[in-house]
Amino acid sequence: MIETKPMLPGSIRRGGVGFVVGPVLLAGSLVGAATPAAASHGAQANFILAAVPPLAEAESGGEPTPQPRTTGPIAKRTIGYSVQGRKLVARLYGSPAATKVGVVIGSMHGTERGGIPVAKRIEALGAPAGTALWVIRNLNPDGSRINQRGNARKVDLNRNGTHIWAAKARAPVYYPGPSAASEPETRAYISFLESVKPDVVLIYHQHGNGVDSYRQKNAGLTKGLAKRMKLPVKPFNCDGECTGTLTGWFNTTQAGAALTIELTASVNTKKVNRWAKAARWSVGYVPDVNR
Ligand SMILES: [Zn+2]
Incomplete structure (x- = not known):
């Protein structure tokens, strides 16, 4: 696995997975990079799985369950650092040449870590054929470590974005930070x-x-994902209007579609497997808007 440096403003990039993947990297992936060490930070809450058992225990029926990959990610990028200096890591699975690209973010609120085992399960399954899939297990390692919603400065990262950022906070839990x-x-x-x-x-x-x-x-993405996850479709409007959210920023400034998924409070192996399969489906389902 290759560790890439954080992107600098104005640095060269290409389509598809967003950076040049050369033959050396590909060769490296073929020798079977070890599965990356678990990157969880701090104690896990009771409702979080400490480890996801093998797929043999997955639910049966419905779509065939993809077999787990035996190799690790084909690339690993440090996309930045938390306030306290922890690495924010994205791992790439699938085809480096793919123009169909998905990103999964396991957690951005430190008290909501149920998506992290889902992210890890997606990593174990890899990307659907012909696609590239980046997985960020945790965008808020500082908050996770102390079971705090916000980051180390108690800023709600899902109110700190640039899309209609609002200084007026329904504080303290939604503190949007001093500026966008x-x-x-x-x-x-x-x-x-x-x-x-x-x-x-x-x-x-x-x-x-x-x-x-x-x-x-x-x-169609919302509906299809909800069906496959066995979760209802709901409008999460932040009690009025959502300000400074990741989803709001992405959906108004980027070509692709971002979707907020509110998992259940309890997470178990069966759900993790179902949700991971649903996430992989979504990458195949969405149109290739950045070809
Ligand atoms: Zn949240």
């Missing part, structure tokens, strides 16, 4: 998503129990 994109975690996701230009971005939260239809960009 004031936090390094926010700047990291912005530069990363601008560079890889995904067709779809899925962001997991808890525990609203639904797939978000609030200002959705692709209704």
